[in-house]
Amino acid sequence: MGLTGLFLITxxxxxxxxxxxxxxxxxxxxxxxxxxxxxxxxxxRTMEIGLFLFLLLHIVxxxxxxxxNNAARPVKYAVNKAEKNSxxxxxxxGLLGTLILLFLVLHLYxxxxxxxxxxxxxIHALEETSLPSYAGQEAHNLYKEMLVxxxxxxxxxxIYVLGVFSLFWHLxxxxxxxxxxxxxxxxxxxxxxxxIGVLYSVIICLLFASMPVAMYMGWVS
Amino acid sequence: MEHYNMNLTLKVWRQKNGKSNGxxxxxxxxxxxxEMSFLELFDVLNEQLIRDGKDPIAFDHDCREGICGACSMxxxxxxxxxxxxxxxCQLHMRAFKDGDTIVVEPWRSKAFPxxxxxxVDRTAxxxxxxAGGYISVNTGNAQDANALPIDKxxxxxxxxxxxxxxxxxxxxxxxNGSAMLFxxxxxxxxxxxPQGQPERETRALNMVAQMDKEGFGNCTNTYACxxxxxxxxxxxxxxxxxxxxxxxxxxxxx
Ligand code: HEM
Ligand code: SF4
Ligand code: FES
Numbered sequence: 001m002g003l004t005g006l007f008l009i010t011x012x013x014x015x016x017x018x019x020x021x022x023x024x025x026x027x028x029x030x031x032x033x034x035x036x037x038x039x040x041x042x043x044x045r046t047m048e049i050g051l052f053l054f055l056l057l058h059i060v061x062x063x064x065x066x067x068x069n070n071a072a073r074p075v076k077y078a079v080n081k082a083e084k085n086s087x088x089x090x091x092x093x094g095l096l097g098t099l100i101l102l103f104l105v106l107h108l109y110x111x112x113x114x115x116x117x118x119x120x121x122x123i124h125a126l127e128e129t130s131l132p133s134y135a136g137q138e139a140h141n142l143y144k145e146m147l148v149x150x151x152x153x154x155x156x157x158x159i160y161v162l163g164v165f166s167l168f169w170h171l172x173x174x175x176x177x178x179x180x181x182x183x184x185x186x187x188x189x190x191x192x193x194x195x196i197g198v199l200y201s202v203i204i205c206l207l208f209a210s211m212p213v214a215m216y217m218g219w220v221s
Numbered sequence: 222m223e224h225y226n227m228n229l230t231l232k233v234w235r236q237k238n239g240k241s242n243g244x245x246x247x248x249x250x251x252x253x254x255x256e257m258s259f260l261e262l263f264d265v266l267n268e269q270l271i272r273d274g275k276d277p278i279a280f281d282h283d284c285r286e287g288i289c290g291a292c293s294m295x296x297x298x299x300x301x302x303x304x305x306x307x308x309x310c311q312l313h314m315r316a317f318k319d320g321d322t323i324v325v326e327p328w329r330s331k332a333f334p335x336x337x338x339x340x341v342d343r344t345a346x347x348x349x350x351x352a353g354g355y356i357s358v359n360t361g362n363a364q365d366a367n368a369l370p371i372d373k374x375x376x377x378x379x380x381x382x383x384x385x386x387x388x389x390x391x392x393x394x395x396x397n398g399s400a401m402l403f404x405x406x407x408x409x410x411x412x413x414x415p416q417g418q419p420e421r422e423t424r425a426l427n428m429v430a431q432m433d434k435e436g437f438g439n440c441t442n443t444y445a446c447x448x449x450x451x452x453x454x455x456x457x458x459x460x461x462x463x464x465x466x467x468x469x470x471x472x473x474x475x
Contacts, residue, residue: 001441065439072331072398072438078245079324081298082396085448091396093441177442183467185460 001065002181004058005174009200011051012171016204019211025220028143035142039115059101066094089169090177096170103163110149110156115142150215160212168205175200226252227319231266233278234326239334239342245324255315259302260285260292262314279338285310287451290388294339295326300390300449308388308451328393332400332435343389345435346403352431353424354407356416375413382409384452391446391454397438402446404432405462406454412465422469429466 021031175197228251236243267277283291292309296302302312333341385406411417447456
């Protein structure tokens, strides 16, 4: 869980950083440039396979964990005041993970499927660009796809914000938990790790949530 | 502290033996002193049951001073009741007020099967200790303690870990029924001392293997165990155990 979780955490930094390029508000030029790179670079495409394998492994490990742990207490307590000794989100990782997974299905359907499965250029091919590096190339316009998905659909925007909200709580526990799993628990360093974990969760999730909202509100277009 | 008496409703788990299905029974108790301990409350209730010709409630207890770990009771949804860093025998009735209803259950874990009523079988812990929670010593006179220099820091940390009384509240509290806090305390207390070095690696591997075999759940770092442990054993010991386990795994030859 810890290894796959930390890998996914690293992925999210890259994913969030690149997507934040939409905030340049340059009609998606910078964003599309990098999206094109990510969609065509051989090393990145190989890592993408690794990402899916790790995500799958993370889910399988999670399912095994949940089922083994449920079996460890066949008779439940009639009265249990768990809130007196632990945080609700630390006890809800399986539920939060499932919500993230449901969100991911929709999310991949929105962006990954058309951009990877549909073949390059088949959706909203870029007609023109101010960036010389790919002028004249056939490239798909993922930025436009984002606008199509978010601009006029409040339901989708709400689902995205809720998905990111689940991710926030999952990360808030998961980040520091992974370090404890690897045996890192130190008087001086653990408080620093915990602070980084909170900052990471807040920043990543605020950025992610702001993307659909910004497009819906027309702040970037 | 003001002394007062109270009348209470107790809902206690009654189960004839490991094979039968248990259920809750309600009991009324009157004029309970706020200065009694929780186990004395059960003594009063049991006398009442015996007078009425009923089967008294079976519960574990021994020292009644917070050092043996026997008094396992899940009281109103918390191991050892509402006070922190506290055993059931040291829980006093001033924690409750007149008219309260108190629900008492046994530890609930697959690895701690109920023997009768509130008594559970905790020999799984003994088998984990037998798997590696010991040190080898040469026979003959014990050597002078001061002959072995030990860093004060290590001695203190080992002593903190050794404060574990094996009560099982960590398992009872953990949503996963994990025994990591107990096992990590036992591994830690020996791994930091020179006497513990010869078996250091086999100990970590064997105790963890036995823990898994007993059917305890896996740790997901909710840290509920630390919050409910009567001796305040720190989850830093769990991280240390994870390090010991990794180290032993990498050094092992098979
Ligand atoms: C696809 C949906 C996902 C599911 C079903 C899922 C499920 C789980 C489960 C069941 C756990 C362990 C339970 C626990 O520690 O209490 C867990 C832990 C964790 N997850 Fe996820 N998760 C998902 C997505 C993610 C993502 C996207 C990330 C990071 C970007 C992530 C990062 C972590 C981390 C760091 C841990 C803690 C590992 C540890 O303590 O050793 N998870 N996840
Ligand atoms: S670690 Fe604490 S709660 Fe667990 S058995 Fe030891 S004393 Fe009891
Ligand atoms: S009876 Fe010994 S600790 Fe409570």
